[in-house]
Amino acid sequence: MDTLLFGHNDETHVVALHPVGGASIRIYKRVAGAVAASDVEFFPFFHLSDSRFIDGFPKKFWLKKLDGTNFYQHLCVFQSSFDAWEAVQYALRKISSYFQTPISSYLDTEHILFRPDMTTQYLLQSGMTLFKGMEFTDLCRMQVDIETYSKTHRVSNADRRDDAIIMIALADTRGWEKVLTAKRGGEKKLLEEFIALILERDPDVIEGHNCYAGALPYIMKRCELHGIDFAVGRDGSVPAAFKTRTMFADSALEYTSFEIAGRHIIDTWLLLQSFDASRRTLESYSLKYAAHYFSAASPGRTYIPEDKISWHWDHEPAALQRHALDNARETRALADILLGPSFYLAQMLPFNFGTLAKLGSAAKIESIFLRAYVRRRHSLPKPQHGFQTSGGYTDVFVTGVFGPVVHADVDSLYPSLMLTRAIRPASDALEVFTTALRFLTAKRLETKRSLKAMTDPTARTRADALQSSLKVLINSFYGYLGYSKALFNDYAKADEVTTSGQDLLRRLIRDISLYNGTVIEVDTDGLYFIPPDNIVGEHAEQDFVARLSALLPEGITLGFSGRYKRMLSYKKKNYALLGYDEKVSLKGSSLLSRSIEKFGRIFLQQGVECLLNGRFSDIHTLYIELVHSLRFHEMNVSDFARTDMIRESLEEYEEGVASGRRNRSAVYEAVIQSRRPVRLGEKVTYYFTGKDASITGFRNVKEAHLWDENFPDENTGFYLKRLDELAEKFRVFFTEKDFQMIFTSDDLFGFDATDIVVRNRRTDPPPAETQAHASIELDDSQ
């Protein structure tokens, strides 16, 4: 698509554009924060580019700043296609007269047609809040799972003529379920049946697990091969497809995004990604794992691995049918759990439902600003250049094993500080920031209060989805301040928020110490501490936290968030907790990380458990067992393999290594060695081979599926060394003598755990006031 590029950037002018009275485009001049608007005056600082068409209609325009950073498509939604066309004509006339040259030839007007209908109206509402007053359950959501067959290869390929879609499982929220199967060579008929069913059931939402990267492109390709239109839009159109690249949790993600006219597409795989972006608790994004994680798996179901699908189709088609239908059901269960917040946000924000499910939090916050500023016809600021300089306060005062332990944290620390101290971006002339934050916070508290009184489960689910969607928004306000691309960013204010938070935490540490409590660890908004001797039992602990809370400024409260039998304090952001239910949970990247091999994770988990319970001889036994099974190749490859993600193409990798931009890395070398193509974002499992324990990591690597248990070639010395590296983490908890005795594989002098105790140490000089009251014994030897 052609781009109209005109004018030049100018620091003093900012442009906003929106429909007024349905048909005109106005461009504003920013004068000292106020707006001078004119139909005639024109300040062209944007690209008008890439208008997208759905069934011939311009859906929206994109305005792009000349520095390439911002898009304002949500300001450019028109009430009807007629208005949009008028707006285009208007803009072109203006541009032509401004430059005194006809430039209408830049736009391909051939493809703009007049045909306003309900579908177009529906689509064009994307700039407004949708579903106002509706309930989540009012939507008709359809779930889709496809199974594909391959005669010659383990996994089927959309491009191959001899592969086919053989089964489509469908379910919807009206309780309807169906499995379509293909007769021999009947893929075309199957697809036509599928299309007819979508039109008949007419769902508002189509859901699939990994449907953007999986089912949808596959189906589109198969339809293309059979020469049929996948016309499932409400206006009879085929889906619009476009390539997207987004950043999810530090890693680039490439997939083809689809839009179906009049319907929303939901990919539960993407929902999982954004769910995990804040919590980081998921081990995998597979449907199987996620369904299990959310306790949404169909009871007693069987799973058929991808490469066994063809076999089941030939020999046990009924089992495959059950498998496919269970996938559709689990997809629905996942969406039920994860989709609520997006639905209720669609009632509040100027994005449609399907889009909201894909957006990050900054885009959501910004849409609140944009709508308010457009309504008030106020100009928009440019993002500030610079960076944030401070963050949360983190400290650990003692290491070792302690108990009992209380965890307390400040409720919504950053939002509370922003409200009580009236912190808002300086550029926010209309004070949308504070108004919106206060409104959303009040709304959330109100929802949480009403939730307590509710008994009806569906009403509770609804209220909970609403309050958690509000929580997502509220917690994003702070991050928005420090975001480089945010129009209303303000780094100084972001710093003010964090430094006030730090002050508050230091004050709490002092207060706890003055009461003779011992603070173990602090991180950003919460602290773990040993309560004073006279505070015994849960009630007393809660009262104590309430007393501390009463000392804090108005509007800021400290909440009781847990009590533990014992805590192992290792390093900042690294600790373990032993609950009163005897459950142990590890925290922190050095104790619990996907980059640690499975045997290492087991070693750390069990080792920490033993430490918390004082079972020192068990650690010794555990160590010896692991050494033994490594030395005699008794482990499976999955116990010592590592899994990493492919984040760039092999070409980019080789280019990066050659240019010195990046180092060689084991996971890429493993793939290169096995000479196979890889997808971006693919996870590859590999292990180290050879005899030399001191090899550099990127040499002697092999993909895990090439490991043969009859000829185990893993580098035993390397993994033994690795075990000892992990054992080093325990050194700080023991005397040198005890440590040597526990972590040795020969019991020449016998093993005797009776004299072993955990050494508790002070790691940071405590604040002056606390020393006089220290109520635990500490070894200051460090």
Next chain:
DNA sequence: AGCTGTGGCAGGGAGG
């Protein structure tokens, strides 16, 4: 087209 932040630990490679 779409992308919230800082702080902290560990491991690997490169080069001394």
Next chain:
DNA sequence: CCTCCCTGCCAC
């Protein structure tokens, strides 16, 4: 050996 730098992963 060590230090420096980069990346990955995690806590909040």
